[in-house]
Amino acid sequence: MELPLLLISLAVLLVVGMPVALALFISAAITLIALDIPLAVSLQRLTAGINIFSLLAIPFFIFAGDLMYRSGIARQLVSIAEASVGRARGGLGQVNIGASMLFGSVSGSAIANASAMGSTISPMMRDKGYDRDYATNVNVTAAIVGLLIPPSHNMIIYAASAGTGVSIGDLFLAGIFPGILTGGLLMLVAWRVAVKRGYAAGVFPGWGAFLKALVYALPGLMTAIIIIGGILSGIFTATESSAIAVIYTVAVGAAVYRTVGFMEFQESAMASVRITAMVLLIIGAASSFGYVLAILEVPTELARLIAAITDDPILVLLIVNAMLLVLGTFMDMSPLIVITTPIFLPIVSAIGIDPVHFGVIMMLNLGVGLVTPPVGSVLFVGAAVGGISVERTIRTIWPFYFALIGALMLITYIPGISMTLPDFFDAR
Numbered sequence: 001m002e003l004p005l006l007l008i009s010l011a012v013l014l015v016v017g018m019p020v021a022l023a024l025f026i027s028a029a030i031t032l033i034a035l036d037i038p039l040a041v042s043l044q045r046l047t048a049g050i051n052i053f054s055l056l057a058i059p060f061f062i063f064a065g066d067l068m069y070r071s072g073i074a075r076q077l078v079s080i081a082e083a084s085v086g087r088a089r090g091g092l093g094q095v096n097i098g099a100s101m102l103f104g105s106v107s108g109s110a111i112a113n114a115s116a117m118g119s120t121i122s123p124m125m126r127d128k129g130y131d132r133d134y135a136t137n138v139n140v141t142a143a144i145v146g147l148l149i150p151p152s153h154n155m156i157i158y159a160a161s162a163g164t165g166v167s168i169g170d171l172f173l174a175g176i177f178p179g180i181l182t183g184g185l186l187m188l189v190a191w192r193v194a195v196k197r198g199y200a201a202g203v204f205p206g207w208g209a210f211l212k213a214l215v216y217a218l219p220g221l222m223t224a225i226i227i228i229g230g231i232l233s234g235i236f237t238a239t240e241s242s243a244i245a246v247i248y249t250v251a252v253g254a255a256v257y258r259t260v261g262f263m264e265f266q267e268s269a270m271a272s273v274r275i276t277a278m279v280l281l282i283i284g285a286a287s288s289f290g291y292v293l294a295i296l297e298v299p300t301e302l303a304r305l306i307a308a309i310t311d312d313p314i315l316v317l318l319i320v321n322a323m324l325l326v327l328g329t330f331m332d333m334s335p336l337i338v339i340t341t342p343i344f345l346p347i348v349s350a351i352g353i354d355p356v357h358f359g360v361i362m363m364l365n366l367g368v369g370l371v372t373p374p375v376g377s378v379l380f381v382g383a384a385v386g387g388i389s390v391e392r393t394i395r396t397i398w399p400f401y402f403a404l405i406g407a408l409m410l411i412t413y414i415p416g417i418s419m420t421l422p423d424f425f426d427a428r
Helices: 002-015 020-034 040-050 053-070 073-085 091-107 110-127 132-147 153-162 168-174 176-197 207-233 238-256 262-295 298-309 313-328 333-350 355-369 377-386 390-396 398-413 416-427
Strands: none
Touching (some): 002 020, 002 262, 020 040, 020 262, 020 333, 040 262, 053 110, 053 153, 053 207, 053 262, 073 091, 091 176, 110 132, 110 377, 132 176, 132 355, 132 377, 132 390, 132 398, 153 168, 153 333, 168 176, 168 207, 168 355, 168 416, 176 398, 176 416, 207 238, 262 298, 298 313, 298 333, 313 333, 313 355, 313 398, 333 355, 355 398, 355 416, 377 390, 398 416
């Protein structure tokens, strides 16, 4: 009786337009009252959900990414990508994907990626005769790569939710090759669609222009190297690296690019506070919701259900992926990570899947939900930036969905794609 109450109340609150965080918290509180558990427990679980030291890295990485965006590095990354892959048919589509992969290494946010690349490249694509739907489709799906290539604050949320000592550094390393693979498949699809539509090839601007763009963007790109290098060398932890990233970004933006002054710093700080508040409130509310699920023994019953269906690791992973894909279309990524990690991680761990590997699977899987209606936040942002309706975008985005699903299947069933780098550095 209580589980239907929990799920139905959540569905009703979401349908009437209640913010996700409040819907999760209120539905959990209603169910606790039905269970004769003091309402204060719900508040306690909310505060406990965000009272995790590693989550301190989230506001710092958000702050560093926003500062990098305001410093104008996105334009320089576009120049690098244009010189590298812009010669292909539909070259600006390739440029968008390549620049998103580079920008992901400094922002770690799919929404920031879609906003930065969309506002920078979409006008260029329209001027060159590209259709709006093509530009938007490329932009929103390429933004997902930022969830895989470090630093990714969603990986930090997963590590905190896993509760099994999952290393954030290992997760960062594990996302590099999957991010490159996903970007490569998206480039292939973007090229194929460009050929079909008859878009022209780009022109190579020359090695001089490429080296100039690379030199100018290198100080910004060093952020990712400092973060990963510092963690692997043991100089600082992942949480400390986020603070170092902010200090370095402020120095680069003020002294090198000279585009970040006091006003830009203040605006970036305020924007980061707002985003962090929303993210942490959602995490806390999802923790309260997840606590109720645990009381109702939903993880245990779901594990029994899957075990009753099959014990084949291939099919178990397929079922888990299918469930996550469906859930991702109805709820945002952060609360789903907090809610579903304690449910699905024990199931996949029982069939021998490494928690780090599963973390990468979850990042890409739930990332697909960000570009899928009805609750696709990155899709909505990308469509707004591209000046096109979501409905028109959805009609032609299917080839890019196939690329994302193809990457998900490869990453799921070939562990080496994710685990090669973590295993290599652990073995040293």
